[in-house]
Amino acid sequence: MSRPLTRRSVLAASAGLAAAPFVKAYRPQEPRDKVRLAVIGLANRGEANWSQFVNEEVVALCDVDPKHAEKARAKFPGARFYTDMRKLFDEQHGAVDGVVVSTPDHTHAWPVVRALKLGKHVYCEKPLARTVGEVRAVRTAAGASRGVTQMGTQLHAGDNYRRVVEVVRSGALGDVRGVSVWLSSGPPRMRKAAAAPAPGFDLDVWRGPVADDYFAAEPADGESKRAWPHFHWRYWWEYGGGQLGDFGCHYLDLPFWALGLTAPAQVRLDRSVGPPPDPGLNTVPAALRVEYGFAAPKPVTVQWEHGVPGPLVDGIRRRFAGFPNGVLFAGADRYLLADYGKYKLYPKAFADGFRPPEPSIAKSAGHHQEWLGAIRGTDTALCEFGYAADLTETVLLGNVAHRLGGGTFEWDAAKGWFVGRPEADDLLHPPVRKGWELA
Numbered sequence: 324m325s326r327p328l329t330r331r332s333v334l335a336a337s338a339g340l341a342a343a344p345f346v347k348a349y350r351p352q353e354p355r356d357k358v359r360l361a362v363i364g365l366a367n368r369g370e371a372n373w374s375q376f377v378n379e380e381v382v383a384l385c386d387v388d389p390k391h392a393e394k395a396r397a398k399f400p401g402a403r404f405y406t407d408m409r410k411l412f413d414e415q416h417g418a419v420d421g422v423v424v425s426t427p428d429h430t431h432a433w434p435v436v437r438a439l440k441l442g443k444h445v446y447c448e449k450p451l452a453r454t455v456g457e458v459r460a461v462r463t464a465a466g467a468s469r470g471v472t473q474m475g476t477q478l479h480a481g482d483n484y485r486r487v488v489e490v491v492r493s494g495a496l497g498d499v500r501g502v503s504v505w506l507s508s509g510p511p512r513m514r515k516a517a518a519a520p521a522p523g524f525d526l527d528v529w530r531g532p533v534a535d536d537y538f539a540a541e542p543a544d545g546e547s548k549r550a551w552p553h554f555h556w557r558y559w560w561e562y563g564g565g566q567l568g569d570f571g572c573h574y575l576d577l578p579f580w581a582l583g584l585t586a587p588a589q590v591r592l593d594r595s596v597g598p599p600p601d602p603g604l605n606t607v608p609a610a611l612r613v614e615y616g617f618a619a620p621k622p623v624t625v626q627w628e629h630g631v632p633g634p635l636v637d638g639i640r641r642r643f644a645g646f647p648n649g650v651l652f653a654g655a656d657r658y659l660l661a662d663y664g665k666y667k668l669y670p671k672a673f674a675d676g677f678r679p680p681e682p683s684i685a686k687s688a689g690h691h692q693e694w695l696g697a698i699r700g701t702d703t704a705l706c707e708f709g710y711a712a713d714l715t716e717t718v719l720l721g722n723v724a725h726r727l728g729g730g731t732f733e734w735d736a737a738k739g740w741f742v743g744r745p746e747a748d749d750l751l752h753p754p755v756r757k758g759w760e761l762a
């Protein structure tokens with residue numbers, strides 16, 4: 324086991340990266356030229372992603388579970404198949420222009436950093452990585468690479484998010500004093516279990532950089548349609564980030580975009596919210612409330628809650644019909660309530676007289692098409708890894724504050740640590756299993 328992601332080594336690695344000779348990213352000469360892709364993680368979200376790239380040239384496929392690879396292999400019969408992403412990079416790096424990563428959160432950073440250092444374009448699912456240290460390594464690699472990047476927060480490309488951003492930016496709400504984001508669901512209850520993955524499943528590669536002892540788990544109530552470790556990894560800190568890690572990048576994307584946020588100055592977490600953790604069950608919380616205090620560009624508080632039916636508005640729990648989850652922007656006396664596909668204004672007198680601003684953010688060609696367009700030099704990928712790193716890091720800091728037992732934490736974004744809280748370092752930069760270092 325090694326620990327390469329200390330503060331010092333991240334800074335040292337960043338310095339080295341800036342000086343490294345990067346391969347110039349491929350850019351098709353003609354718009355009709357196909358982009359040559361390697362796709363890592365093929366079922367579930369992986370399929371949602373590769374099905375958007377069927378008009379490109381998929382030259383390599385990778386999945387730790389050969390069963391999960393069957394559909395993609397049938398779709399791209401000419402592509403070489405791997406169960407080990409390290410072998411794919413060793414053998415195929417000269418044959419691909421871009422890499423698509425749809426593996427669980429704990430195996431995002433390794434292929435992303437490797438691809439960026441090779442000068443490849445990268446599309447990676449949200450969250451950008453599992454830990455703050457990994458996010459920072461990805462940001463550094465992306466900054467030094469000529470590869471075009473896009474994180475898989477596809478709601479960003481929808482019309483609704485664009486219209487909400489325009490309304491907030493127009494000043495129609497007045498100064499936004501706070502944003503409340505909530506998700507009604509909590510995680511399903513899971514418990515550790517004795518179970519072996521299916522034959523042929525490459526467990527060692529699935530574990531990737533995670534240094535903790537491996538365990539299997541199962542739902543504590545009823546049956547699961549998906550055998551461990553597929554999907555359920557997200558409910559254990561070793562591999563995922565619970566509800567905040569899963570949905571935070573989608574919902575917090577809206578205030579980030581509309582208000583131009585980058586990094587919180589303060590993270591406040593009330594650990595008394597929700598039921599106390601059950602030691603026999605998941606490590607991620609059933610309910611959570613975290614407040615991010617942003618100092619710039621204007622002071623604003625953004626609150627995330629999950630496991631609640633509606634937002635806290637001025638200390639009172641509200642419910643909004645048709646919005647089991649949502650994002651509530653609070654102006655002085657006006658509100659905008661949004662979810663993935665719609666928005667509403669309050670109070671009624673404001674909503675009745677409202678005329679939306681003229682659209683100023685162009686319609687997207689689609690989140691995946693944006694990335695391909697940016698590779699071809701005809702479009703812009705709006706969730707490039709600079710933006711995506713800020714958003715993901717903020718999401719992850721809420722989980723770190725929870726795991727530290729709650730309280731108020733000052734975040735020093737320049738240094739990448741909680742001021743005066745050295746005990747946070749192991750959560751920001753957990754140990755990495757030998758062979759999976761990012762440097």
Ligand SMILES: NC(=O)c1ccc[n+]([C@@H]2O[C@H](COP(=O)([O-])OP(=O)(O)OC[C@H]3O[C@@H](n4cnc5c(N)ncnc54)[C@H](O)[C@@H]3O)[C@@H](O)[C@H]2O)c1
Pocket residue numbers: 363364365366367368369385386387388391392406408425426427428430448449450475476477528529530531552553554555569
């Ligand atoms: N953008 C969205 O709306 C959205 C929706 C769901 C999931 N996601 C994200 O997509 C990612 C995958 O989530 P999922 O629910 O599809 O997970 P999953 O457990 O189903 O894994 C996806 C695929 O990757 C394969 N895989 C796992 N580890 C691998 C490895 N080391 N190398 C190669 N293949 C590997 C699995 O066998 C599976 O086929 C996560 O990061 C998740 O947060 C995004």
